[in-house]
Amino acid sequence: MRRRVGSSKANRRGLPRRESGQRSQRIAPSPGPPTRWGSGDQDTAGAVHAPIAHDSAVGHVTGEARYVDDLPEPRDLLHAYVRLSDRAHARVTRLDVGPAAAAPGVAAVMAARDLPASNDVGPVLPGDPLFADGVVEYWRQSLFAVAAESAELARKAAHLAVVEYEDLPAILTVEEALARGSFVLPTQVMRRGDPEAALARAPRRLQGRLTMGGQEHFYLEGQVAMAVPREGGDMLVYSSTQNPSEVQHLVAEVLGVPHSAVVVEVRRLGGGFGGKETQPALFACIAALLAWRTGRPVKLRLDRDDDMIITGKRHDFVADYDVGFDGGGRIRALDLTLASRCGISPDLSGPVNDRAMMHADNAYYLPHVTITSHRCKTNTVSNTAFRGFGGPQGMMAIELVLDEIARHLGRDPLEVRQRNLYGGRGRNHTPYGMEVEDDVSGMVAELAHGADYAARREAIARFNAGSVWLKRGIALTPVKFGIAFTATAMNQAGALVHVFTDGSVHLNHGGTEMGQGLFVKVAQVVADELGVGLGSVKTPATSTDKVPNTPPTAASSGSDLNGKAAQVAARAIRSRLARCAAEHLGGSPEQVVFGGGKVRLGKRALDFAEVARLAHQSRVSLSATGFYRTPKIQWDKKRYRGRPFLYFACGAAVSEVEIDTLTGEYRVRRVDILHDCGDSLNPAIDRGQVEGGFVQGMGWLTTEELWWDEAGRLGTHAPSTYKIPTCGDVPEDFRVTLRRTRSREPTVHRSKAVGEPPLMLAISVFHALRDAIAAVGGERQSPRLDAPATPERVLLSVEELRARLDGPSADRSARP
Numbered sequence: 001m002r003r004r005v006g007s008s009k010a011n012r013r014g015l016p017r018r019e020s021g022q023r024s025q026r027i028a029p030s031p032g033p034p035t036r037w038g039s040g041d042q043d044t045a046g047a048v049h050a051p052i053a054h055d056s057a058v059g060h061v062t063g064e065a066r067y068v069d070d071l072p073e074p075r076d077l078l079h080a081y082v083r084l085s086d087r088a089h090a091r092v093t094r095l096d097v098g099p100a101a102a103a104p105g106v107a108a109v110m111a112a113r114d115l116p117a118s119n120d121v122g123p124v125l126p127g128d129p130l131f132a133d134g135v136v137e138y139w140r141q142s143l144f145a146v147a148a149e150s151a152e153l154a155r156k157a158a159h160l161a162v163v164e165y166e167d168l169p170a171i172l173t174v175e176e177a178l179a180r181g182s183f184v185l186p187t188q189v190m191r192r193g194d195p196e197a198a199l200a201r202a203p204r205r206l207q208g209r210l211t212m213g214g215q216e217h218f219y220l221e222g223q224v225a226m227a228v229p230r231e232g233g234d235m236l237v238y239s240s241t242q243n244p245s246e247v248q249h250l251v252a253e254v255l256g257v258p259h260s261a262v263v264v265e266v267r268r269l270g271g272g273f274g275g276k277e278t279q280p281a282l283f284a285c286i287a288a289l290l291a292w293r294t295g296r297p298v299k300l301r302l303d304r305d306d307d308m309i310i311t312g313k314r315h316d317f318v319a320d321y322d323v324g325f326d327g328g329g330r331i332r333a334l335d336l337t338l339a340s341r342c343g344i345s346p347d348l349s350g351p352v353n354d355r356a357m358m359h360a361d362n363a364y365y366l367p368h369v370t371i372t373s374h375r376c377k378t379n380t381v382s383n384t385a386f387r388g389f390g391g392p393q394g395m396m397a398i399e400l401v402l403d404e405i406a407r408h409l410g411r412d413p414l415e416v417r418q419r420n421l422y423g424g425r426g427r428n429h430t431p432y433g434m435e436v437e438d439d440v441s442g443m444v445a446e447l448a449h450g451a452d453y454a455a456r457r458e459a460i461a462r463f464n465a466g467s468v469w470l471k472r473g474i475a476l477t478p479v480k481f482g483i484a485f486t487a488t489a490m491n492q493a494g495a496l497v498h499v500f501t502d503g504s505v506h507l508n509h510g511g512t513e514m515g516q517g518l519f520v521k522v523a524q525v526v527a528d529e530l531g532v533g534l535g536s537v538k539t540p541a542t543s544t545d546k547v548p549n550t551p552p553t554a555a556s557s558g559s560d561l562n563g564k565a566a567q568v569a570a571r572a573i574r575s576r577l578a579r580c581a582a583e584h585l586g587g588s589p590e591q592v593v594f595g596g597g598k599v600r601l602g603k604r605a606l607d608f609a610e611v612a613r614l615a616h617q618s619r620v621s622l623s624a625t626g627f628y629r630t631p632k633i634q635w636d637k638k639r640y641r642g643r644p645f646l647y648f649a650c651g652a653a654v655s656e657v658e659i660d661t662l663t664g665e666y667r668v669r670r671v672d673i674l675h676d677c678g679d680s681l682n683p684a685i686d687r688g689q690v691e692g693g694f695v696q697g698m699g700w701l702t703t704e705e706l707w708w709d710e711a712g713r714l715g716t717h718a719p720s721t722y723k724i725p726t727c728g729d730v731p732e733d734f735r736v737t738l739r740r741t742r743s744r745e746p747t748v749h750r751s752k753a754v755g756e757p758p759l760m761l762a763i764s765v766f767h768a769l770r771d772a773i774a775a776v777g778g779e780r781q782s783p784r785l786d787a788p789a790t791p792e793r794v795l796l797s798v799e800e801l802r803a804r805l806d807g808p809s810a811d812r813s814a815r816p
C-alpha cells in the first residue's frame with residue numbers, strides 16, 4: 001500500500017546506518033532544521049530510522065524555543081511566591097498572614113484554610129498537602145502563597161507574615177526510620193525458591209552493606225506554571241510537566257471543578273528527568289488557586305535554590321545483602337534488603353521501590369532469592385521519580401554483590417559477572433517469573449572483545465605495578481531494564497491527527513517533549529505513514545483538550561506508546577485518502593502508494609495536498625484519533641509475579657579510570673558502550689540519549705552529593721555546593737555503539753525505548769573506581785566505598801584499605 005521510506009533513503013542522503021560493532025563518535029546533522037512548515041526535505045526527511053536532528057535543536061541553541069517563562073505575559077499578570085516552613089517537624093502555633101496581605105502590590109494570600117476544595121496533590125495516594133495545615137512535616141514545606149504585582153513584591157510580602165512553631169521530634173534518615181518502624185507504605189517481599197536453605201548449604205557466603213545517595217534532577221528549566229482564568233470559571237494552565245493530565249486533574253480537584261473545566265498545555269520542558277512527573281502539580285495548583293481567587297492570570301516560577309529545596313529527588317537507598325555462592329563465583333542464593341528514604345508521603349515511592357526490587361537481579365540469574373523492600377517515612381521532602389525510577393539502586397546492589405564475590409575469590413569481576421548472566425537451561429526467568437529472551441551474554445562478550453577488555457586489564461595491572469600513587473581500574477557492567485509502566489493501566493496512549501486541505505499535518509499526542517526527542521520521533525512515524533516530508537508534520541503543544549487521560553511521559557515508553565497511537569491515527573487517514581485517490585485515478589485502494597509527498601497509483605500520481613483537497617471536496621474526514629495499549633503485559637501486584645514489561649532494553653559498558661591515591665581525585669580515561677535500541681527510530685537522538693544518560697548516571701555515582709544537616713535542612717541547594725557533570729567531565733575517550741537489532745516485540749518500527757536504561761551503564765564507572773582502589777592492596781582486597789564516590793570518599797576508601805593492610809590490629813576478618 002505504500003513504499004517504505006526507510007533505510008534506502010537514509011543511505012541516499014549519504015547517512016550510513018550504524019552497524020553494531022562499529023565505533024563512531026558523530027552523526028551528521030540533518031540537511032535542514034525541520035522546524036518550520038515546508039523547510040524539510042520533502043522526499044527524504046520523514047524517513048524513520050534516519051538520524052534526524054531534534055526538531056528544536058536550532059531553537060534550543062538560538063534561544064527561540066519557548067518555555068513557559070518565555071510566553072508573552074498576559075495583561076494583569078500577577079506573580080506568586082510560596083512561603084516555606086523553617087522546621088522539619090513542628091506544630092504551627094501561629095500563622096499570621098495579615099502583614100503579607102497588607103503589603104504593597106499584594107492581590108491575594110492563600111493558606112490551607114482559604115481553599116475552596118481539596119488541599120491534597122498526592123499523585124497516586126493522598127498525603128501531599130498543597131499548604132501545611134497546622135503541622136509542618138519537612139523543612140521548606142509550603143505554608144501559604146502570595147500573589148502580587150511582581151515576583152519581588154510577592155517575595156517581600158510573604159516574608160512579612162508571622163510564623164511560630166513548636167518543635168516535634170523529626171526522623172531524618174533511613175536508619176532512624178527503620179529503627180522507629182516509620183514507613184510511608186508497607187514493606188514488600190519478593191521471593192523465589194528456598195533462600196534460607198540454599199544460603200545455609202552454599203559453599204561460601206558473604207554479607208555486606210552499600211549506601212547510595214540520592215540525586216537532584218537539575219533540569220535546566222526550573223519548575224514553573226502560569227494559570228489564566230477563562231470565562232465560566234474555566235482555567236488554562238501552562239505547566240512544565242511530564243504529566244499534563246495529572247496536573248489537569250489535580251488543578252480541577254483543588255478548584256472543585258470538573259476535569260473538563262481545566263486545560264493544561266505543555267509545549268516543551270527544559271528537562272524533566274522524572275522531576276516533573278508529579279512535582280509540577282504543587283506549583284500549577286497554587287498558580288491556579290491564586291488565579292481563581294483574583295480572577296487574574298498568575299505565574300509561579302521558582303528560583304534555583306527554592307527549586308532544589310522544594311522538590312523531591314532520587315531516593316537514597318541502603319542495601320544489605322547476604323549471598324551464598326560456589327567456588328566458581330556462581331550465586332546459589334541471595335537475601336537482599338533494600339531500604340529507601342521516601343520522605344514524608346508516598347508520592348511515587350511505591351512503584352519506584354517496586355522497580356528497584358524488579359531490577360535487583362539486573363542481568364543475573366538468582367536461583368533462590370528474597371528481596372525485601374522497606375519504604376521509609378522521614379521528615380524530608382518526598383522523593384520521586386528520577387531516570388531509572390529505582391532501577392539504578394536495585395542494580396547497584398547486585399553489582400556490588402558480584403564484585404565482592406569476585407574479590408573474595410580473587411577472580412576477575414567480569415568473569416564472575418559472566419558466570420551469573422541469564423542464559424542456559426533453566427536460568428532465564430527473573431525472580432518475578434518473566435522470561436529473559438535477550439542475549440545479554442552475547443552483548444557482554446561482544447563488548448569485552450570490542451573494547452579490548454582482556455588486554456587492557458593486563459596493561460592496567462602492569463601500570464599499577466609500576467605506579468605508586470596513581471592507580472587505574474577497569475570494569476564492565478551490563479544493563480537489563482524493563483520497558484513498560486509497572487502499573488499496567490498506564491500503558492496506553494492516544495493521538496489525534498489532522499490533515500489540512502493544503503496537505504499539511506497536525507500531529508497531537510499525549511507525550512511531552514523534554515529534550516529527549518519524542519516529538520521528532522513520532523513525527524517521523526507519521527510522515528512515514530502519510531508518505532510526506534517531515535517538514536509537513538507539525539507537532540503543536542501537548543494539550544489535555546486534544547488528547548485526554550494520558551499517562552505521564554515516563555518509564556522510557558514515550559515513543560513506544562505515542563508512536564504507536566499516532567501511527568494508528570495516521571493509518572486511518574491514509575486509508576481514507578487511498579480510497580479517494582483510487583476513485584479519482586481509477587483503480588483499487590490497495591494499489592495506492594504514499595511516498596515522497598505523492599500519492600501514486602500505477603504510473604499516475606497526485607500531490608499529497610491534491611488528494612487531501614479531493615477528500616475534503618468529497619466530504620471525507622481528514623481527522624482521526626489513534627489509540628494504543630501495550631500488549632502481553634500482566635502483573636500480579638500482590639504476589640510480585642507476571643510479565644510487567646513488554647521487553648527489556650539492554651546494554652553494557654566498560655569504563656576505565658585513574659585515581660590519585662594521595663588526593664582521591666580521578667579521571668574517567670575511556671568508556672566503551674554497546675547499547676541496544678532495537679531498529680532505532682532515530683539513531684542521532686538515541687545516541688544523544690545514551691551519551692546524556694550515561695553522563696547523568698556518572699554524576700549520580702561520582703560527584704553529585706546531597707547533604708542535609710541535623711535539623712533536616714538541605715545544605716546543597718545550588719550549583720556552588722552541588723556538582724553535576726559539565727562538558728569537562730565527559731569521558732576523554734567516549735565510544736558509543738548502538739546495536740541495531742530489530743526488537744523481538746511488535747514495537748513501533750521494531751525500535752526500543754532508550755530514555756532511561758543508559759543511565760545505569762554508569763555503574764561501570766563506580767566499579768572501575770573500586771577496581772582502582774583495590775589495586776592499592778592487591779587483587780583480593782575489597783574496598784569499602786559508598787555512592788557517590790566523591791574524591792573525598794575515594795580518598796577515605798584508599799586510606800581505610802591501607803590501614804587494613806598495615807595495621808597489626810587491622811580488621812581482616814570482615815573482608816577477605
Ligand code: MTE
Pocket residue numbers: 270271272273274386387388514515516517518553554555556557558559689692753754755756
Ligand atoms: N532526555 C532529556 N534530554 N531530558 C529529559 O528530561 N528524561 C528522561 C529520558 N531522557 C529526559 C531525557 C526520562 S526520566 C525518561 S522516563 C525519558 O526520557 C522519557 O521520555 P521517552 O519516554 O520519550 O524516552
Ligand code: MOS
Pocket residue numbers: 242272273274275277385386387388389553554555556756
Ligand atoms: Mo522517567 S524517571 O520515568 O520520568
